[in-house]
Amino acid sequence: MKMKIAVLSGDGIGPEVTKESVKVLEGIAEAFGHDFQFTEALVGAIAIDKTGNPLPEETLNLCKESDAVLFGAIGDPKYDNNPDAKVRPEQGLLKLRKELGLFANIRPITAYDSLLDKSPLKREIIQGTDMVIYRELTGGIYFGEKKLSEDGKVASDLCEYSQFEIERIAHLAFKTAQQRKRKVTLVDKANVLESSRLWRRVVTELAKQYPDIALDFLFVDNAAMQMILNPSQFDVILTENMFGDIISDEGSVIGGSIGLLASASVGSGTALFEPIHGSYPQAAGKNIANPIASILSAAMLLEQFSLHDEARLINKAVEILLNENIGTIDLNKENPSSTSEIGDVIVKLI
Amino acid sequence: MKMKIAVLSGDGIGPEVTKESVKVLEGIAEAFGHDFQFTEALVGAIAIDKTGNPLPEETLNLCKESDAVLFGAIGDPKYDNNPDAKVRPEQGLLKLRKELGLFANIRPITAYDSLLDKSPLKREIIQGTDMVIYRELTGGIYFGEKKLSEDGKVASDLCEYSQFEIERIAHLAFKTAQQRKRKVTLVDKANVLESSRLWRRVVTELAKQYPDIALDFLFVDNAAMQMILNPSQFDVILTENMFGDIISDEGSVIGGSIGLLASASVGSGTALFEPIHGSYPQAAGKNIANPIASILSAAMLLEQFSLHDEARLINKAVEILLNENIGTIDLNKENPSSTSEIGDVIVKLI
Numbered sequence: 001m002k003m004k005i006a007v008l009s010g011d012g013i014g015p016e017v018t019k020e021s022v023k024v025l026e027g028i029a030e031a032f033g034h035d036f037q038f039t040e041a042l043v044g045a046i047a048i049d050k051t052g053n054p055l056p057e058e059t060l061n062l063c064k065e066s067d068a069v070l071f072g073a074i075g076d077p078k079y080d081n082n083p084d085a086k087v088r089p090e091q092g093l094l095k096l097r098k099e100l101g102l103f104a105n106i107r108p109i110t111a112y113d114s115l116l117d118k119s120p121l122k123r124e125i126i127q128g129t130d131m132v133i134y135r136e137l138t139g140g141i142y143f144g145e146k147k148l149s150e151d152g153k154v155a156s157d158l159c160e161y162s163q164f165e166i167e168r169i170a171h172l173a174f175k176t177a178q179q180r181k182r183k184v185t186l187v188d189k190a191n192v193l194e195s196s197r198l199w200r201r202v203v204t205e206l207a208k209q210y211p212d213i214a215l216d217f218l219f220v221d222n223a224a225m226q227m228i229l230n231p232s233q234f235d236v237i238l239t240e241n242m243f244g245d246i247i248s249d250e251g252s253v254i255g256g257s258i259g260l261l262a263s264a265s266v267g268s269g270t271a272l273f274e275p276i277h278g279s280y281p282q283a284a285g286k287n288i289a290n291p292i293a294s295i296l297s298a299a300m301l302l303e304q305f306s307l308h309d310e311a312r313l314i315n316k317a318v319e320i321l322l323n324e325n326i327g328t329i330d331l332n333k334e335n336p337s338s339t340s341e342i343g344d345v346i347v348k349l350i
Numbered sequence: 351m352k353m354k355i356a357v358l359s360g361d362g363i364g365p366e367v368t369k370e371s372v373k374v375l376e377g378i379a380e381a382f383g384h385d386f387q388f389t390e391a392l393v394g395a396i397a398i399d400k401t402g403n404p405l406p407e408e409t410l411n412l413c414k415e416s417d418a419v420l421f422g423a424i425g426d427p428k429y430d431n432n433p434d435a436k437v438r439p440e441q442g443l444l445k446l447r448k449e450l451g452l453f454a455n456i457r458p459i460t461a462y463d464s465l466l467d468k469s470p471l472k473r474e475i476i477q478g479t480d481m482v483i484y485r486e487l488t489g490g491i492y493f494g495e496k497k498l499s500e501d502g503k504v505a506s507d508l509c510e511y512s513q514f515e516i517e518r519i520a521h522l523a524f525k526t527a528q529q530r531k532r533k534v535t536l537v538d539k540a541n542v543l544e545s546s547r548l549w550r551r552v553v554t555e556l557a558k559q560y561p562d563i564a565l566d567f568l569f570v571d572n573a574a575m576q577m578i579l580n581p582s583q584f585d586v587i588l589t590e591n592m593f594g595d596i597i598s599d600e601g602s603v604i605g606g607s608i609g610l611l612a613s614a615s616v617g618s619g620t621a622l623f624e625p626i627h628g629s630y631p632q633a634a635g636k637n638i639a640n641p642i643a644s645i646l647s648a649a650m651l652l653e654q655f656s657l658h659d660e661a662r663l664i665n666k667a668v669e670i671l672l673n674e675n676i677g678t679i680d681l682n683k684e685n686p687s688s689t690s691e692i693g694d695v696i697v698k699l700i
């Protein structure tokens with residue numbers, strides 16, 4: 001198979017971890033006789049530094065022409081504590097999501113057996129957890145109109161959703177549930193928000209097309225509790241952009257390391273694959289960051305193109321590593337491997 | 351001391367648990383020679399059933415004339431799954447918050463030593479947790495303009511904040527931090543939301559008046575992780591309405607039982623005291639619900655009127671109960687006490 005992959009490694013630890021997933025994809029290409037072409041481009045704080053734009057035209061064009069985007073991380077503390085910055089790294093990612101039409105962010109959360117004891121949660125709580133979160137990614141309060149009054153004393157953000165936006169991601173979530181445990185949980189705040197009531201109405205109606213799927217509802221505050229009290233109750237979680245941001249990051253603690261969690265963003269254009277950890281600037285340049293989330297994102301990329309055997313091989317290799325307690329410092333304090341060593345071992349296993 | 355207390359026990363387990371906290375307050379009144387007058391009034395689903403209005407005029411007037419409101423719970427499943435209901439129980443609570451000017455919801459979260467093993471989190475994670483969340487309660491997306499298009503296909507909610515709304519609660523949070531560990535953490539999403547950038551700007555400016563307080567910032571998605579990874583890092587958390595709803599319910603799992611968590615809502619009018627658990631309809635009428643959250647809310651009420659000894663006595667009694675493993679079924683599966691037994695024991699200890 002021939003595939004053009006845009007590599008946007010971005011800020012912080014992004015470049016280090018993405019380098020490893022490219023290495024792994026190259027290993028796969030060699031083993032299976034595929035032709036993967038990688039092209040790098042700028043995004044985020046580093047793109048602002050070099051071009052003044054967090055998503056240069058060139059980068060966007062490359063992504064649109066590519067079959068897939070392998071994304072690193074975005075964000076730099078120098079912007080976070082400056083509410084007056086006019087240009088910010090995150091704008092690059094948000095614009096990319098919008099331009100590529102990536103309306104669904106898919107985040108699987110599993111508790112690996114070998115890591116049960118690394119979780120802040122008790123073993124008996126997390127055992128058997130295997131869920132996937134479908135977060136809407138191009139609507140809601142992220143993209144609604146933003147206002148700041150002339151005198152700078154009043155600010156607002158609009159959270160808006162249309163039936164169309166809800167339906168297209170809901171279909172994906174229900175179809176995925178059909179391949180899994182046949183349960184969809186809609187997370188919203190329908191007791192307060194008009195937009196959440198629309199979600200509930202639309203999803204309830206659409207569920208009639210999927211009579212084999214059980215649909216239930218949770219208010220987001222309750223969901224934030226259930227995620228910790230009883231995470232194994234979930235199969236597919238479906239939710240809007242902001243709630244999905246919070247709930248999925250919360251869920252990322254279950255598995256014992258955020259350094260393991262991958263995501264895929266899909267929609268109408270080129271799909272994007274990204275570890276869910278952020279740019280983690282404290283670790284940048286030290287060759288200590290965990291590249292597994294990025295490597296598993298590469299596996300999700302292969303999966304997206306129905307390269308199931310290839311994806312399975314990567315997943316398998318990661319499991320072997322975890323079982324043998326080979327890991328970066330977040331997983332193995334006594335005898336940590338470096339970022340690049342982890343990539344090397346996985347390539348070797350392939 | 352003479353005090354007029356409005357009792358709004360509401361829905362589900364509200365009436366049962368509130369009955370116990372009234373009992374306890376009566377015990378305190380007797381022991382200390384206070385004169386507490388209790389007047390009951392309707393709110394929530396039960397008020398809709400009886401009057402068509404989730405917050406009848408009479409109830410609102412009573413609250414305005416009272417020195418404090420003791421609140422039970424609100425909500426009924428028959429409204430939750432009906433996005434088309436025009437009148438909903440929650441409107442009663444939201445209107446009450448607005449009418450009484452209750453702009454700050456205060457939720458302490460502590461890990462009781464005797465309950466460390468009941469938490470879904472590991473003992474070493476939660477040990478030493480002692481934080482208080484200041485959640486803005488009368489602004490943001492809860493109260494911004496709500497719209498539904500004529501054809502019912504587009505819905506929106508506006509999240510708006512003004513400098514004034516942010517400052518008044520921020521002052522409370524910083525003043526509380528001065529009595530505690532001198533740290534305020536602002537939780538927002540300033541990398542995406544204009545309203546969050548206003549929060550960051552206003553709070554940063556206001557912090558200059560409190561040079562003895564350390565101020566830091568967390569994006570809400572990261573906060574949702576930190577709450578579980580390392581809850582003891584927090585002292586005072588300050589945040590807007592929606593994020594506060596999610597983060598504080600998430601935090602409620604730390605202590606091992608949501609049945610222990612109290613809250614106070616304060617502002618420009620009569621203050622309101624409320625357990626943070628909801629109406630929990632499955633348990634209603636069974637005399638099994640944990641009344642301690644309501645009883646501790648009564649202690650917060652006393653605290654608010656500087657009745658420190660009285661409040662301390664209740665807190666002490668609760669600790670004794672927990673140490674002796676006397677509890678409702680959520681805390682003691684083998685040998686559970688009933689709701690009313692717990693109230694009785696606490697009264698006796700007083």
Ligand SMILES: CC(C)[C@H](C(=O)O)[C@@H](O)C(=O)O
Pocket residue numbers: 074075090093245541542571
């Ligand atoms: C960087 C930020 C804008 C982004 C988001 O909030 O969507 C990130 O937190 C994520 O979840 O991918």
Ligand SMILES: CC(C)[C@H](C(=O)O)[C@@H](O)C(=O)O
Pocket residue numbers: 191192221424425440443595
């Ligand atoms: C009942 C509901 C409207 C309310 C809220 O979201 O504020 C509740 O969850 C709370 O936290 O007090």
